[in-house]
Amino acid sequence: MPELDWNKAVFDGNYDWRQGGEEWSAPWGGSEAQWFGSLYPRLHRLLPAGRILEIAPGFGRWTKFLIPACADYLGVDLAAACVNACRTRFARASHARFVQNDGFSLDAVPDGSIDFVFSFDSLVHAEIDVFRTYIPQLLRKLAPSGMAFLHHSNLKGFDNPESAPHHERARSVSGREVGNLIAQSGGQVVIQEWITWDGVGPIDCLTTFGRAGVNGDKKAVQLVNVKFMDEAAAIRDFQRPYCDIK
Ligand SMILES: C[S@@+](CC[C@H](N)C(=O)[O-])C[C@H]1O[C@@H](n2cnc3c(N)ncnc32)[C@H](O)[C@@H]1O
Known part of the structure:
Protein backbone atom coordinates (compact mmCIF):
# COMPACT_ATOMS: atom_id res chain seq x y z
CA MET A 1 0.00 0.00 0.00
CA PRO A 2 2.00 3.04 -1.16
CA GLU A 3 1.04 5.61 1.46
CA LEU A 4 2.91 8.92 1.67
CA ASP A 5 5.45 7.41 4.09
CA TRP A 6 6.26 4.72 1.52
CA ASN A 7 6.79 7.36 -1.20
CA LYS A 8 9.05 9.37 1.08
CA ALA A 9 11.01 6.34 2.29
CA VAL A 10 11.60 5.13 -1.28
CA PHE A 11 12.16 8.30 -3.29
CA ASP A 12 13.83 10.34 -0.55
CA GLY A 13 15.63 7.34 0.86
CA ASN A 14 16.60 4.02 -0.57
CA TYR A 15 15.86 4.48 -4.31
CA ASP A 16 18.99 4.33 -6.46
CA TRP A 17 18.57 7.47 -8.56
CA ARG A 18 21.83 7.06 -10.49
CA GLN A 19 19.96 6.77 -13.83
CA GLY A 20 17.61 9.65 -12.92
CA GLY A 21 14.49 7.60 -13.74
CA GLU A 22 15.64 6.92 -17.30
CA GLU A 23 15.42 3.20 -16.47
CA TRP A 24 11.60 3.49 -16.36
CA SER A 25 11.59 4.57 -20.03
CA ALA A 26 13.24 1.36 -21.28
CA PRO A 27 10.04 -0.09 -22.88
CA TRP A 28 9.86 3.06 -25.09
CA GLY A 29 13.62 3.03 -25.80
CA GLY A 30 14.35 6.04 -23.56
CA SER A 31 12.67 9.17 -22.26
CA GLU A 32 13.19 11.17 -25.48
CA ALA A 33 11.37 8.55 -27.56
CA PRO A 41 1.04 13.39 -29.02
CA ARG A 42 -1.42 13.44 -26.11
CA LEU A 43 -0.36 16.92 -24.97
CA HIS A 44 0.37 18.85 -28.15
CA GLY A 60 13.53 15.69 -14.04
CA ARG A 61 12.81 12.97 -16.64
CA TRP A 62 9.92 15.08 -18.08
CA THR A 63 11.08 18.42 -16.71
CA LYS A 64 13.74 18.69 -19.41
CA PHE A 65 10.93 18.83 -22.01
CA LEU A 66 8.55 20.99 -19.98
CA ILE A 67 10.99 23.79 -19.11
CA PRO A 68 11.61 24.79 -22.76
CA ALA A 69 7.85 24.64 -23.38
CA CYS A 70 6.86 27.44 -20.98
CA ALA A 71 7.60 30.93 -19.76
CA ASP A 72 7.46 29.91 -16.09
CA TYR A 73 7.91 26.45 -14.53
CA LEU A 74 7.30 25.22 -10.98
CA GLY A 75 8.09 21.68 -9.82
CA VAL A 76 6.68 20.41 -6.51
CA ASP A 77 7.96 17.16 -5.01
CA LEU A 78 7.80 15.66 -1.54
CA ALA A 79 11.38 14.37 -1.70
CA ALA A 80 14.22 16.74 -0.82
CA ALA A 81 16.57 14.50 -2.85
CA CYS A 82 14.49 15.19 -5.98
CA VAL A 83 14.10 18.93 -5.38
CA ASN A 84 17.85 19.26 -4.85
CA ALA A 85 18.70 17.16 -7.90
CA CYS A 86 16.40 19.26 -10.11
CA ARG A 87 17.73 22.53 -8.70
CA THR A 88 21.23 21.42 -9.66
CA ARG A 89 20.31 19.91 -13.03
CA PHE A 90 18.24 22.90 -14.19
CA ALA A 91 20.23 25.65 -12.45
CA ARG A 92 20.64 27.53 -15.74
CA ALA A 93 16.89 27.74 -16.39
CA SER A 94 16.12 31.03 -14.69
CA HIS A 95 12.36 30.61 -15.22
CA ALA A 96 12.27 27.27 -13.33
CA ARG A 97 11.71 26.78 -9.59
CA PHE A 98 11.51 23.66 -7.44
CA VAL A 99 9.89 23.40 -4.03
CA GLN A 100 9.49 20.57 -1.55
CA ASN A 101 6.02 19.90 -0.16
CA ASP A 102 4.43 17.50 2.32
CA GLY A 103 2.76 15.42 -0.39
CA PHE A 104 -0.57 17.22 0.03
CA SER A 105 -0.18 20.99 -0.02
CA LEU A 106 0.07 23.20 -3.10
CA ASP A 107 0.26 26.39 -1.04
CA ALA A 108 3.42 27.41 -2.92
CA VAL A 109 1.33 27.88 -6.09
CA PRO A 110 -0.63 31.13 -6.58
CA ASP A 111 -4.37 30.67 -7.26
CA GLY A 112 -5.52 31.07 -10.87
CA SER A 113 -1.96 31.10 -12.16
CA ILE A 114 -1.32 27.77 -13.91
CA ASP A 115 -1.93 27.08 -17.61
CA PHE A 116 -0.82 23.47 -17.59
CA VAL A 117 -0.42 20.92 -14.78
CA PHE A 118 1.56 17.79 -15.60
CA SER A 119 2.30 14.64 -13.65
CA PHE A 120 3.40 11.33 -15.16
CA ASP A 121 4.63 8.12 -13.52
CA SER A 122 4.42 9.57 -10.01
CA LEU A 123 0.86 9.75 -8.66
CA VAL A 124 0.28 6.11 -9.64
CA HIS A 125 1.74 5.50 -6.17
CA ALA A 126 -0.55 8.04 -4.45
CA GLU A 127 -3.61 6.85 -2.54
CA ILE A 128 -7.01 8.55 -2.73
CA ASP A 129 -6.28 10.89 0.23
CA VAL A 130 -3.71 12.66 -1.96
CA PHE A 131 -6.27 13.18 -4.76
CA ARG A 132 -8.87 14.45 -2.29
CA THR A 133 -6.48 17.24 -1.37
CA TYR A 134 -4.73 17.85 -4.71
CA ILE A 135 -7.76 17.99 -7.01
CA PRO A 136 -9.68 20.85 -5.33
CA GLN A 137 -6.40 22.75 -4.97
CA LEU A 138 -5.47 22.17 -8.61
CA LEU A 139 -8.82 23.51 -9.76
CA ARG A 140 -8.11 26.68 -7.76
CA LYS A 141 -4.54 26.95 -9.07
CA LEU A 142 -5.56 26.57 -12.73
CA ALA A 143 -6.19 29.65 -14.86
CA PRO A 144 -9.76 29.66 -16.28
CA GLY A 157 -11.21 -0.20 -10.83
CA PHE A 158 -9.24 -3.11 -12.25
CA ASP A 159 -11.15 -6.37 -12.49
CA ASN A 160 -8.90 -8.48 -10.36
CA PRO A 161 -6.57 -6.29 -8.31
CA GLU A 162 -5.62 -9.00 -5.85
CA SER A 163 -4.17 -11.32 -8.49
CA ALA A 164 -2.39 -8.62 -10.47
CA PRO A 165 1.29 -7.82 -10.24
CA HIS A 166 0.47 -4.26 -9.38
CA HIS A 167 3.70 -2.26 -9.73
CA GLU A 168 3.09 -0.54 -6.36
CA ARG A 169 -0.05 1.04 -7.77
CA ALA A 170 -2.37 2.66 -5.20
CA ARG A 171 -5.17 0.25 -4.35
CA SER A 172 -7.63 2.95 -3.24
CA VAL A 173 -7.71 4.84 -6.59
CA SER A 174 -9.73 4.26 -9.76
CA GLY A 175 -10.22 6.34 -12.89
CA ARG A 176 -13.91 6.64 -12.15
CA GLU A 177 -13.25 7.90 -8.63
CA VAL A 178 -10.76 10.53 -9.81
CA GLY A 179 -13.31 11.64 -12.45
CA ASN A 180 -15.99 11.94 -9.75
CA LEU A 181 -13.67 13.92 -7.48
CA ILE A 182 -13.00 16.38 -10.31
CA ALA A 183 -16.73 16.85 -10.99
CA GLN A 184 -17.56 17.19 -7.28
CA SER A 185 -14.78 19.78 -6.90
CA GLY A 186 -16.21 21.96 -9.67
CA GLY A 187 -14.05 20.73 -12.53
CA TRP A 194 -7.40 3.86 -19.15
CA ILE A 195 -4.05 2.29 -19.97
CA THR A 196 -2.26 -0.99 -19.48
CA TRP A 197 1.13 -1.05 -17.81
CA ASP A 198 3.81 -3.59 -18.53
CA ARG A 211 -12.29 24.06 -14.52
CA ALA A 212 -15.99 23.68 -15.31
CA GLY A 213 -16.66 24.90 -18.86
CA VAL A 214 -13.05 24.47 -20.01
CA ASN A 215 -14.24 22.20 -22.82
CA GLY A 216 -17.60 23.87 -23.43
CA ASP A 217 -20.55 21.50 -23.14
CA LYS A 218 -18.67 18.53 -24.57
CA LYS A 219 -19.00 15.21 -22.76
CA ALA A 220 -15.85 13.65 -21.37
CA VAL A 221 -14.17 11.25 -23.80
CA GLN A 222 -13.43 7.84 -22.27
CA LEU A 223 -10.86 5.58 -23.90
CA VAL A 224 -9.78 2.12 -22.85
CA ASN A 225 -6.37 1.60 -24.40
CA VAL A 226 -5.15 -1.95 -23.97
CA LYS A 227 -2.46 -1.27 -26.58
CA PHE A 228 -0.47 1.26 -24.56
CA MET A 229 2.49 -1.09 -24.19
CA ASP A 230 2.21 -2.22 -27.85
CA GLU A 231 2.49 1.48 -28.65
CA ALA A 232 5.61 1.60 -26.45
CA ALA A 233 7.17 -1.30 -28.37
CA ALA A 234 6.41 0.36 -31.72
CA ILE A 235 7.95 3.63 -30.49
CA ARG A 236 11.03 1.75 -29.27
CA ASP A 237 11.42 -0.12 -32.57
CA PHE A 238 10.49 2.57 -35.12
CA GLN A 239 10.85 6.01 -33.52
CA ARG A 240 13.75 5.69 -31.09
CA PRO A 241 16.33 5.28 -33.91
CA TYR A 242 15.44 8.83 -35.03
CA CYS A 243 16.64 10.08 -31.61
CA ASP A 244 20.17 9.26 -32.77
CA ILE A 245 20.11 11.87 -35.56
CA LYS A 246 22.83 14.43 -34.83
C1 LIG B 1 8.57 7.12 -9.62
S1 LIG B 1 9.14 8.74 -9.25
C2 LIG B 1 8.77 9.54 -10.81
C3 LIG B 1 9.40 10.88 -11.00
C4 LIG B 1 9.12 11.52 -12.37
N1 LIG B 1 7.74 11.87 -12.51
C5 LIG B 1 9.53 10.57 -13.48
O1 LIG B 1 8.65 10.06 -14.15
O2 LIG B 1 10.74 10.37 -13.66
C6 LIG B 1 7.88 9.33 -8.15
C7 LIG B 1 8.06 10.73 -7.65
O3 LIG B 1 6.85 11.17 -7.04
C8 LIG B 1 7.13 11.91 -5.85
N2 LIG B 1 5.88 11.91 -5.06
C9 LIG B 1 5.19 10.83 -4.65
N3 LIG B 1 4.04 11.21 -4.06
C10 LIG B 1 4.02 12.56 -4.10
C11 LIG B 1 3.07 13.54 -3.66
N4 LIG B 1 1.95 13.20 -3.04
N5 LIG B 1 3.36 14.84 -3.89
C12 LIG B 1 4.52 15.21 -4.48
N6 LIG B 1 5.44 14.33 -4.90
C13 LIG B 1 5.18 13.02 -4.73
C14 LIG B 1 8.36 11.20 -5.30
O4 LIG B 1 9.06 11.96 -4.37
C15 LIG B 1 9.14 10.93 -6.60
O5 LIG B 1 9.91 12.05 -6.95
Whole structure:
Protein backbone atom coordinates (compact mmCIF):
# COMPACT_ATOMS: atom_id res chain seq x y z
CA MET A 1 0.00 0.00 0.00
CA PRO A 2 2.00 3.04 -1.16
CA GLU A 3 1.04 5.61 1.46
CA LEU A 4 2.91 8.92 1.67
CA ASP A 5 5.45 7.41 4.09
CA TRP A 6 6.26 4.72 1.52
CA ASN A 7 6.79 7.36 -1.20
CA LYS A 8 9.05 9.37 1.08
CA ALA A 9 11.01 6.34 2.29
CA VAL A 10 11.60 5.13 -1.28
CA PHE A 11 12.16 8.30 -3.29
CA ASP A 12 13.83 10.34 -0.55
CA GLY A 13 15.63 7.34 0.86
CA ASN A 14 16.60 4.02 -0.57
CA TYR A 15 15.86 4.48 -4.31
CA ASP A 16 18.99 4.33 -6.46
CA TRP A 17 18.57 7.47 -8.56
CA ARG A 18 21.83 7.06 -10.49
CA GLN A 19 19.96 6.77 -13.83
CA GLY A 20 17.61 9.65 -12.92
CA GLY A 21 14.49 7.60 -13.74
CA GLU A 22 15.64 6.92 -17.30
CA GLU A 23 15.42 3.20 -16.47
CA TRP A 24 11.60 3.49 -16.36
CA SER A 25 11.59 4.57 -20.03
CA ALA A 26 13.24 1.36 -21.28
CA PRO A 27 10.04 -0.09 -22.88
CA TRP A 28 9.86 3.06 -25.09
CA GLY A 29 13.62 3.03 -25.80
CA GLY A 30 14.35 6.04 -23.56
CA SER A 31 12.67 9.17 -22.26
CA GLU A 32 13.19 11.17 -25.48
CA ALA A 33 11.37 8.55 -27.56
CA GLN A 34 8.69 8.22 -24.85
CA TRP A 35 8.10 11.96 -24.69
CA PHE A 36 7.87 12.56 -28.44
CA GLY A 37 6.20 9.24 -29.29
CA SER A 38 3.79 8.73 -26.40
CA LEU A 39 3.35 11.79 -24.19
CA TYR A 40 3.66 14.74 -26.57
CA PRO A 41 1.04 13.39 -29.02
CA ARG A 42 -1.42 13.44 -26.11
CA LEU A 43 -0.36 16.92 -24.97
CA HIS A 44 0.37 18.85 -28.15
CA ARG A 45 -2.84 20.91 -27.94
CA LEU A 46 -1.79 22.08 -24.47
CA LEU A 47 1.83 23.02 -25.17
CA PRO A 48 3.62 25.37 -25.13
CA ALA A 49 1.97 26.89 -22.06
CA GLY A 50 2.62 30.12 -20.16
CA ARG A 51 2.96 28.68 -16.67
CA ILE A 52 3.52 24.99 -16.00
CA LEU A 53 3.19 23.18 -12.67
CA GLU A 54 4.75 19.72 -12.55
CA ILE A 55 3.77 17.56 -9.62
CA ALA A 56 6.48 15.12 -8.56
CA PRO A 57 9.24 15.73 -11.14
CA GLY A 58 11.62 13.25 -9.49
CA PHE A 59 15.03 13.79 -11.07
CA GLY A 60 13.53 15.69 -14.04
CA ARG A 61 12.81 12.97 -16.64
CA TRP A 62 9.92 15.08 -18.08
CA THR A 63 11.08 18.42 -16.71
CA LYS A 64 13.74 18.69 -19.41
CA PHE A 65 10.93 18.83 -22.01
CA LEU A 66 8.55 20.99 -19.98
CA ILE A 67 10.99 23.79 -19.11
CA PRO A 68 11.61 24.79 -22.76
CA ALA A 69 7.85 24.64 -23.38
CA CYS A 70 6.86 27.44 -20.98
CA ALA A 71 7.60 30.93 -19.76
CA ASP A 72 7.46 29.91 -16.09
CA TYR A 73 7.91 26.45 -14.53
CA LEU A 74 7.30 25.22 -10.98
CA GLY A 75 8.09 21.68 -9.82
CA VAL A 76 6.68 20.41 -6.51
CA ASP A 77 7.96 17.16 -5.01
CA LEU A 78 7.80 15.66 -1.54
CA ALA A 79 11.38 14.37 -1.70
CA ALA A 80 14.22 16.74 -0.82
CA ALA A 81 16.57 14.50 -2.85
CA CYS A 82 14.49 15.19 -5.98
CA VAL A 83 14.10 18.93 -5.38
CA ASN A 84 17.85 19.26 -4.85
CA ALA A 85 18.70 17.16 -7.90
CA CYS A 86 16.40 19.26 -10.11
CA ARG A 87 17.73 22.53 -8.70
CA THR A 88 21.23 21.42 -9.66
CA ARG A 89 20.31 19.91 -13.03
CA PHE A 90 18.24 22.90 -14.19
CA ALA A 91 20.23 25.65 -12.45
CA ARG A 92 20.64 27.53 -15.74
CA ALA A 93 16.89 27.74 -16.39
CA SER A 94 16.12 31.03 -14.69
CA HIS A 95 12.36 30.61 -15.22
CA ALA A 96 12.27 27.27 -13.33
CA ARG A 97 11.71 26.78 -9.59
CA PHE A 98 11.51 23.66 -7.44
CA VAL A 99 9.89 23.40 -4.03
CA GLN A 100 9.49 20.57 -1.55
CA ASN A 101 6.02 19.90 -0.16
CA ASP A 102 4.43 17.50 2.32
CA GLY A 103 2.76 15.42 -0.39
CA PHE A 104 -0.57 17.22 0.03
CA SER A 105 -0.18 20.99 -0.02
CA LEU A 106 0.07 23.20 -3.10
CA ASP A 107 0.26 26.39 -1.04
CA ALA A 108 3.42 27.41 -2.92
CA VAL A 109 1.33 27.88 -6.09
CA PRO A 110 -0.63 31.13 -6.58
CA ASP A 111 -4.37 30.67 -7.26
CA GLY A 112 -5.52 31.07 -10.87
CA SER A 113 -1.96 31.10 -12.16
CA ILE A 114 -1.32 27.77 -13.91
CA ASP A 115 -1.93 27.08 -17.61
CA PHE A 116 -0.82 23.47 -17.59
CA VAL A 117 -0.42 20.92 -14.78
CA PHE A 118 1.56 17.79 -15.60
CA SER A 119 2.30 14.64 -13.65
CA PHE A 120 3.40 11.33 -15.16
CA ASP A 121 4.63 8.12 -13.52
CA SER A 122 4.42 9.57 -10.01
CA LEU A 123 0.86 9.75 -8.66
CA VAL A 124 0.28 6.11 -9.64
CA HIS A 125 1.74 5.50 -6.17
CA ALA A 126 -0.55 8.04 -4.45
CA GLU A 127 -3.61 6.85 -2.54
CA ILE A 128 -7.01 8.55 -2.73
CA ASP A 129 -6.28 10.89 0.23
CA VAL A 130 -3.71 12.66 -1.96
CA PHE A 131 -6.27 13.18 -4.76
CA ARG A 132 -8.87 14.45 -2.29
CA THR A 133 -6.48 17.24 -1.37
CA TYR A 134 -4.73 17.85 -4.71
CA ILE A 135 -7.76 17.99 -7.01
CA PRO A 136 -9.68 20.85 -5.33
CA GLN A 137 -6.40 22.75 -4.97
CA LEU A 138 -5.47 22.17 -8.61
CA LEU A 139 -8.82 23.51 -9.76
CA ARG A 140 -8.11 26.68 -7.76
CA LYS A 141 -4.54 26.95 -9.07
CA LEU A 142 -5.56 26.57 -12.73
CA ALA A 143 -6.19 29.65 -14.86
CA PRO A 144 -9.76 29.66 -16.28
CA SER A 145 -8.62 28.02 -19.54
CA GLY A 146 -5.86 25.95 -17.93
CA MET A 147 -5.69 22.18 -18.19
CA ALA A 148 -4.24 19.38 -16.06
CA PHE A 149 -2.90 15.99 -17.18
CA LEU A 150 -2.50 13.46 -14.37
CA HIS A 151 -1.32 9.87 -14.58
CA HIS A 152 -2.75 7.87 -11.68
CA SER A 153 -3.67 4.41 -10.55
CA ASN A 154 -6.82 2.56 -11.60
CA LEU A 155 -6.05 -0.48 -9.50
CA LYS A 156 -9.30 -0.12 -7.54
CA GLY A 157 -11.21 -0.20 -10.83
CA PHE A 158 -9.24 -3.11 -12.25
CA ASP A 159 -11.15 -6.37 -12.49
CA ASN A 160 -8.90 -8.48 -10.36
CA PRO A 161 -6.57 -6.29 -8.31
CA GLU A 162 -5.62 -9.00 -5.85
CA SER A 163 -4.17 -11.32 -8.49
CA ALA A 164 -2.39 -8.62 -10.47
CA PRO A 165 1.29 -7.82 -10.24
CA HIS A 166 0.47 -4.26 -9.38
CA HIS A 167 3.70 -2.26 -9.73
CA GLU A 168 3.09 -0.54 -6.36
CA ARG A 169 -0.05 1.04 -7.77
CA ALA A 170 -2.37 2.66 -5.20
CA ARG A 171 -5.17 0.25 -4.35
CA SER A 172 -7.63 2.95 -3.24
CA VAL A 173 -7.71 4.84 -6.59
CA SER A 174 -9.73 4.26 -9.76
CA GLY A 175 -10.22 6.34 -12.89
CA ARG A 176 -13.91 6.64 -12.15
CA GLU A 177 -13.25 7.90 -8.63
CA VAL A 178 -10.76 10.53 -9.81
CA GLY A 179 -13.31 11.64 -12.45
CA ASN A 180 -15.99 11.94 -9.75
CA LEU A 181 -13.67 13.92 -7.48
CA ILE A 182 -13.00 16.38 -10.31
CA ALA A 183 -16.73 16.85 -10.99
CA GLN A 184 -17.56 17.19 -7.28
CA SER A 185 -14.78 19.78 -6.90
CA GLY A 186 -16.21 21.96 -9.67
CA GLY A 187 -14.05 20.73 -12.53
CA GLN A 188 -14.65 19.19 -15.94
CA VAL A 189 -13.04 16.03 -17.24
CA VAL A 190 -12.01 16.35 -20.88
CA ILE A 191 -10.48 12.93 -21.56
CA GLN A 192 -9.79 9.85 -19.51
CA GLU A 193 -7.67 7.11 -21.04
CA TRP A 194 -7.40 3.86 -19.15
CA ILE A 195 -4.05 2.29 -19.97
CA THR A 196 -2.26 -0.99 -19.48
CA TRP A 197 1.13 -1.05 -17.81
CA ASP A 198 3.81 -3.59 -18.53
CA GLY A 199 1.64 -6.52 -19.54
CA VAL A 200 -0.95 -6.08 -16.81
CA GLY A 201 -4.48 -4.91 -17.68
CA PRO A 202 -5.66 -1.27 -17.44
CA ILE A 203 -4.31 -0.61 -13.94
CA ASP A 204 -3.54 3.06 -14.74
CA CYS A 205 -5.42 6.05 -16.08
CA LEU A 206 -4.52 9.37 -17.75
CA THR A 207 -6.97 12.09 -16.78
CA THR A 208 -7.07 15.46 -18.56
CA PHE A 209 -9.29 18.07 -16.92
CA GLY A 210 -9.84 21.74 -16.19
CA ARG A 211 -12.29 24.06 -14.52
CA ALA A 212 -15.99 23.68 -15.31
CA GLY A 213 -16.66 24.90 -18.86
CA VAL A 214 -13.05 24.47 -20.01
CA ASN A 215 -14.24 22.20 -22.82
CA GLY A 216 -17.60 23.87 -23.43
CA ASP A 217 -20.55 21.50 -23.14
CA LYS A 218 -18.67 18.53 -24.57
CA LYS A 219 -19.00 15.21 -22.76
CA ALA A 220 -15.85 13.65 -21.37
CA VAL A 221 -14.17 11.25 -23.80
CA GLN A 222 -13.43 7.84 -22.27
CA LEU A 223 -10.86 5.58 -23.90
CA VAL A 224 -9.78 2.12 -22.85
CA ASN A 225 -6.37 1.60 -24.40
CA VAL A 226 -5.15 -1.95 -23.97
CA LYS A 227 -2.46 -1.27 -26.58
CA PHE A 228 -0.47 1.26 -24.56
CA MET A 229 2.49 -1.09 -24.19
CA ASP A 230 2.21 -2.22 -27.85
CA GLU A 231 2.49 1.48 -28.65
CA ALA A 232 5.61 1.60 -26.45
CA ALA A 233 7.17 -1.30 -28.37
CA ALA A 234 6.41 0.36 -31.72
CA ILE A 235 7.95 3.63 -30.49
CA ARG A 236 11.03 1.75 -29.27
CA ASP A 237 11.42 -0.12 -32.57
CA PHE A 238 10.49 2.57 -35.12
CA GLN A 239 10.85 6.01 -33.52
CA ARG A 240 13.75 5.69 -31.09
CA PRO A 241 16.33 5.28 -33.91
CA TYR A 242 15.44 8.83 -35.03
CA CYS A 243 16.64 10.08 -31.61
CA ASP A 244 20.17 9.26 -32.77
CA ILE A 245 20.11 11.87 -35.56
CA LYS A 246 22.83 14.43 -34.83
C1 LIG B 1 8.57 7.12 -9.62
S1 LIG B 1 9.14 8.74 -9.25
C2 LIG B 1 8.77 9.54 -10.81
C3 LIG B 1 9.40 10.88 -11.00
C4 LIG B 1 9.12 11.52 -12.37
N1 LIG B 1 7.74 11.87 -12.51
C5 LIG B 1 9.53 10.57 -13.48
O1 LIG B 1 8.65 10.06 -14.15
O2 LIG B 1 10.74 10.37 -13.66
C6 LIG B 1 7.88 9.33 -8.15
C7 LIG B 1 8.06 10.73 -7.65
O3 LIG B 1 6.85 11.17 -7.04
C8 LIG B 1 7.13 11.91 -5.85
N2 LIG B 1 5.88 11.91 -5.06
C9 LIG B 1 5.19 10.83 -4.65
N3 LIG B 1 4.04 11.21 -4.06
C10 LIG B 1 4.02 12.56 -4.10
C11 LIG B 1 3.07 13.54 -3.66
N4 LIG B 1 1.95 13.20 -3.04
N5 LIG B 1 3.36 14.84 -3.89
C12 LIG B 1 4.52 15.21 -4.48
N6 LIG B 1 5.44 14.33 -4.90
C13 LIG B 1 5.18 13.02 -4.73
C14 LIG B 1 8.36 11.20 -5.30
O4 LIG B 1 9.06 11.96 -4.37
C15 LIG B 1 9.14 10.93 -6.60
O5 LIG B 1 9.91 12.05 -6.95
